[in-house]
Amino acid sequence: MDAEALLEVLIASEPAARKRDKTNRTAIQAPVENLLPLMKRLRQDERLAFDLLLDHTAIDWLAEGRFELVYNLYSTIHGHSLMVFTSVPRDNPLAPTVSEIWPTAHWQEREVFDLFGVLYDDHPDLRRLFLDDDWKGNPLRKDYQDDSMLARPQ
Amino acid sequence: MTVRIRTLEEIVRPPQTADSPFSTQEYFVNMGPQHPIAHGSLRLVLLLDGETVRRVIPAPGYVHRGIEKMAESLTYRQIVHLTDRMDYLSALMNNWALSKTVEEAGGIATNPRIETIRTLMAELQRVQSHILWWGVLGMDLGAFTAFLYAFRDREIIGEIFEDTIGARLTMNYIQPGGLMFDVHPDFARKVKKLIVYLRTILDEYDTLLSGNAILQERLRNIGVLTPEKALALGCTGPVLRASGVPYDLRKAEPYGVYDQVEFDVVIGSRGDCWDRYYARIEEIRQSLRILEQLIDNIPPGPTMVTKFAERIKIPEGAYYGQMETARGVLGVFLVSDGRADTPYRIHFRSPNFNNLWAITALAPGWRIADLIAIQSSLDLVIPDIDR
């Protein structure tokens, strides 16, 4: 399915989703409350059939006070790809887990939890991934400081 | 709402009550991070019952250098240096992934000469990476000699790289806008000699290792990964293709000059360790085919379309570019705020990170020796997992 048709199908079925501009791939934006049903539909609908969650990551928009979560999907059956963007507030970063739909999200969400501090509801094993369990702070946040950071000489 | 944050300690040392599910015959063993088999510093916590693996808990992070954080204060040209050090066996392909994304996002158009040389270099690197993987698999399974033979052949390719690029491991060659240097005059001659040599040596390797009954018994029907499971676990690259899913970015979303050359995508039928093993051997042969078709047809032209000193700025937005490295799909997710010449956020979708977790689904039920075989067949490079 090409990008136009895909977007049409998606936005028709999910009224809260909007096309996202300023990307180089097909992308939609949805509120986090509608995320889980949207993801389920993306996986199960036969015209969409996104069976491969390539990537899940987060962006820290410090000035706007939110984390933007990004999901990168691909369908090996139809050959189309999609990026899904959603936002969670920085002071209460709670998002649903999609690891029931795509098991690979289990570890991708753990990475985001470790480096950003986003909490995933109902995640089977929410632990830090790269850093020690007793590490304080989330390094990829824009306001993260610790003693080992150096300022780049300008 | 159920958000429960756990620790590794909790899993490894559960409370020993009378009716606790932790059987007294099972025991936890640490494999790594210092271990002759770990292809890098990967810690695997194994729950064993005698010789049988009941559970594998990978605990990565020993090579975590914060590349994504560092990149937020570096220009795009400087980030290319960092990409070398992720999956260092596909360094050129990592460079290309980043360069490609930056070019797409910044609207920089390259020329056919650049794309052809990039394709040639990527395929040479793929061959080099698969040969090293073959040697390491032999060594893991006990055939030490294979390792030495693989490194002998790797040297030849390393010398070809050194002539043109100046480095053998951390290349920093493919930059946004083109290449650092033009190819060495001896490049075509050496590559042609290499193709002839490798074709004979691959047959020799087939006789030496692939045809060995012991190796086949160690690999056949071990660690079967069904296609649905492979997709669910996010595997890409030879791991996914050996399970039967024909997803190769070089054919699905062609970049470089891959749409102008003929080659086959190698698909496996059963998804066991043997399929993953042989898929890579066949991929070497396909790469040699690509090299053969391109080596005499490099179009003329400049090798850099922008100036080196020029700072690249990308318009505001979130961009994603991906390519097929030796281990799978390497994706670069780039967010720019339009003003600075450094990215606001860069994330690398690393193939090894996603392939690693397949081991938690594949290993349970098999023995320790099979765990080694499965891990070898997944072809993991640890720095890519941790970034």
Place this chain on the structure above:
Amino acid sequence: MSGSLLWMTTSAAQASPWAVKTLTDRAAEALPSSPWLTLAYLAGSLAALGALVSFLGMSLIYVERKLAAHFQCRLGPMRVGPHGLLQTVADSIKLLLKEDIVPERADRAMHLLAPFLSMSATVLALAVLPYSPSLQIADVNIGALYITAVGGLGVMGTLLAGWSSNNKWSLIGAMRAAAQIISYEVSATLALLVVVLFAGTLSLSGIVQSQAAGWWIWRAPGVGIVAFTIYLIASTAETNRTPFDIPEGESELTAGFHTEYSGLRFSFFFLAEFINVFVVSAMAATLFLGGWMPFRVGGLDGLNAVMGLLPPGGWFLLKTCGVVFLLMWSRWTFPRLRVDQLMRLEWKFLLPVGFVNLAAAALLVLWNLYFFP
């Protein structure tokens, strides 16, 4: 020739021009006249054993490294001494000077004892090998059985090492080793019994002398080669060499049962392994390849004269080195078997074949069917 086994043996002994005289024989002879000479012989034997162990160990390690290097298209040790001949000497000195570590929570007594068990098993085996008619330390009249029994003592060393190290990986390695060695001892013994049936004696020098008319590998029709192959495979497993080196599978268990050893006690394990290779090769040479008997073809006196130029000790060395080369060659070629595949190979394949072979050999002996009588 026909008749009873005993007659076969004695006629073979008469056919060989060499009379075997071991060092203990000489010591016993000297006892009535001069006890000091006896003591000298005994002390000399012990010294010879010690020297043999060190010299053999060092040469075998050097040979292994050079062979491995050439198989792998490289040169191996080249700098210490001409062509690296003194490399093992340097390594031994290094090992001797290393700190001896016993892990904190290890079972100290067992940890200290284990290498000595392994080494003593090896030395005990070396004592009965027939190097040449006049160079044998002791000729026990149940020599073949003795070697098998003493090999079992070596397993004790491995098990103790793995257990006492207080290290889960060492324990896994030791358990694997115990299972492996005990299983393969059975096959090795069955192959050995074939030769005992033909030779009619368990004594090792007797077995060598029974091959005066021809080596058992070809003289025992068919069963000789089969027994030789089984013996080689079983011995590779006994000595923990690839493809059967899972107890110390480097890529899996770091170093298996001897992970926690360093310095002199590690060198005991290391030496014991290499000298075991020598012992099983010497046994294969003794049992199947004629030991110190030169290669002779009845009737071709010219050939026999040429072959007789090499002294018997030289023949023994040649044959043993040939088998050692075979074992080392297979180490650097084959990948390693998994533990259950190894067990399956032994119990479901080698053992039945060994039994059938033994039965066939028994029939052949009964009906006096040999090649080249």
